[in-house]
Amino acid sequence: MYLQSLCKTVCFGLSLLFYTVSFYSSANTQIQPKAVSALITDIAQAGHKLIAVGERGHIFYLDESWKQVASPTSTNLTNVFFLNSVKGWAVGHDATILQTSDGGKTWSIAFESSEIEKPFLDILFFNEMEGVAVGAYGLFYRTVDGGNTWSEEFHEELLLDDDKAYLEDLKTNDPEGYKIEKASLLPHFNKILKTTDGRTILIGELGLVSISSNKGHFFTKTEFPYEGSMFTGIETQNGFIFSGLRGNVFKTDKILNGWHKLKTPIDSSIFGSVIINNETFLVGNSGAVLRVKNDRSIVIVKQLKGQNILAIAQNENGHVWLGGTQGLQLLDLNKQQ
Numbered sequence: 035m036y037l038q039s040l041c042k043t044v045c046f047g048l049s050l051l052f053y054t055v056s057f058y059s060s061a062n063t064q065i066q067p068k069a070v071s072a073l074i075t076d077i078a079q080a081g082h083k084l085i086a087v088g089e090r091g092h093i094f095y096l097d098e099s100w101k102q103v104a105s106p107t108s109t110n111l112t113n114v115f116f117l118n119s120v121k122g123w124a125v126g127h128d129a130t131i132l133q134t135s136d137g138g139k140t141w142s143i144a145f146e147s148s149e150i151e152k153p154f155l156d157i158l159f160f161n162e163m164e165g166v167a168v169g170a171y172g173l174f175y176r177t178v179d180g181g182n183t184w185s186e187e188f189h190e191e192l193l194l195d196d197d198k199a200y201l202e203d204l205k206t207n208d209p210e211g212y213k214i215e216k217a218s219l220l221p222h223f224n225k226i227l228k229t230t231d232g233r234t235i236l237i238g239e240l241g242l243v244s245i246s247s248n249k250g251h252f253f254t255k256t257e258f259p260y261e262g263s264m265f266t267g268i269e270t271q272n273g274f275i276f277s278g279l280r281g282n283v284f285k286t287d288k289i290l291n292g293w294h295k296l297k298t299p300i301d302s303s304i305f306g307s308v309i310i311n312n313e314t315f316l317v318g319n320s321g322a323v324l325r326v327k328n329d330r331s332i333v334i335v336k337q338l339k340g341q342n343i344l345a346i347a348q349n350e351n352g353h354v355w356l357g358g359t360q361g362l363q364l365l366d367l368n369k370q371q
Contacts, residue, residue: 069088069092069094069102070100070361070362071361072089072361073088073089073358073359074086074088074092074094074344074358074361074362075088075110075112075344075345075357076111076113076114076344076345077114077345077347077355077357077362078114078116078122078347079116079348079349080116080118080137080138081116081119081120081137081350082097083095083097083119083138084096084347084349085116085122086100086114086355086357087111087112087126088111088361089110090108090109090110091108091109091111092111093105093111093114093132095137095138095139096355100362103138103139103140104140104141105132105141106141106142107126107132107143107146109128109130109146110126110127110153111124111130111132112126112127112153112155112156113125113126113156113157114157115156115157116138117161119137120134120135120136121134121135121159121162123144123159123165123167124141124157125169126153127153128146128150128151128153129145129147129150129152129153129154129169129173130143130154131144131146131157131175131181132144133181144177144181144182145184152170152171152173153169153170153173154167154169155222155225156169156225157226160228160234162180163177163179163180164176164177164249165177165181166226166250167184168223168224168225168226169222170223171217171218171219171220171222172189172192172222172223173223174186174188174189175187188216188220189220189253191252191255192220192221192244192253192255193220197219200215200219201215201219221239221240221242222238222263223237223242224238224263224264224265224266224278225238225264225266225267226250227267227269229288230269232247233246233247234247234249234250234253235267235274235290236250237264237265237266237267237276237278240261240262240263241258241259241260241262241263242255242258242264243255243258243264243267243276245290256290257293258293259284259295260278260282260284260295262278262279262280262282264278264279265277265278265303265305266304266307267307268307268309268314270314270329272287272288272329273285273287273290273329274287274290275296275307275329277304277316277318278303278304279303280302280303281300281302281304281318282295282298282304283296283298283304283316283326283332296326296330296331296332297332298332299332299333299334300318300320300322300324302318302319303319304316304317304322304324305318305319305343305344305345306344306345306346308346308354310367313325313326314326314329315335315346316332316346317343317344317345317356317358318342318343318344320337321336321338321339321342321343321358322343323336323337323338323346323356323365336365340360341359341360342359343356343358344357345357345358346365354367
């Protein structure tokens with residue numbers, strides 16, 4: 035079990051290579067003129083605006099141009115989600131959850147704990163009251179009051195069978211060891227998404243692709259054919275596309291029945307995906323911007339040298355923006371290589 039924990043620690047470091055720059059204490063971040071060129075980890079649409087988050091608690095919103103807004107934390111942020119044009123949440127290191135109710139212009143801390151020492155990697159709200167935040171080593175918190183309070187959940191159903199037996203033995207014979215191992219045996223939860231028919235899909239480390247029909251209270255693991263990490267998933271007209279480590283991309287139907295691996299022209303990890311004009315675009319390391327043609331083949335749209343792309347989003351004007359190690363930049367899809 036020690037070797038397994040060690041392997042998970044190493045893999046976690048690799049999977050978060052471009053999410054983690056350094057750790058900062060929770061304090062108001064200052065407006066910095068060059069922050070828009072610093073690491074951006076995610077971009078979300080909020081009505082007619084785009085909202086971006088990144089290192090040191092940086093938060094930006096795009097109206098006519100990108101503007102940095104005051105942040106209540108200087109902890110690295112990893113993901114941002116908007117339920118509608120005004121209500122949104124962002125998550126990050128030190129189990130930090132931020133919230134806004136004015137479309138991203140002002141933010142407050144909804145939850146944080148430096149004692150947890152794990153980052154949240156994604157957040158999803160089902161409605162204005164119910165939401166979940168997920169992250170490293172099975173980190174999973176739920177709110178039922180709009181984000182005012184959060185409670186932890188442990189999803190034992192996502193453990194490996196051997197680990198279930200191991201934990202059960204520890205619980206009886208070594209309660210202290212049980213607490214330690216319980217905190218690290220679950221895989222990293224990298225992404226959680228809601229489907230158009232109301233189901234919830236959770237993806238992550240060790241080939242985790244699981245599905246829930248009750249807002250994530252219980253998940254059922256699928257027979258996913260790859261044991262590496264998945265970092266992003268998106269629903270298409272015909273099913274779903276999941277992408278992750280070393281350029282691995284898989285498609286499946288609407289009920290996640292059967293998997294088909296798509297051949298990719300890169301072997302670097304893919305972190306972001308978006309639907310633009312009914313086509314799926316993927317972004318990742320080595321500056322890769324990819325287009326999935328008819329859910330069958332993948333071609334390189336652009337490769338931006340010397341950088342890694344973590345996020346892609348389109349605003350209501352049709353402009354496509356990328357976020358990554360060189361900050362925010364506009365992507366011209368009319369100039370494809």
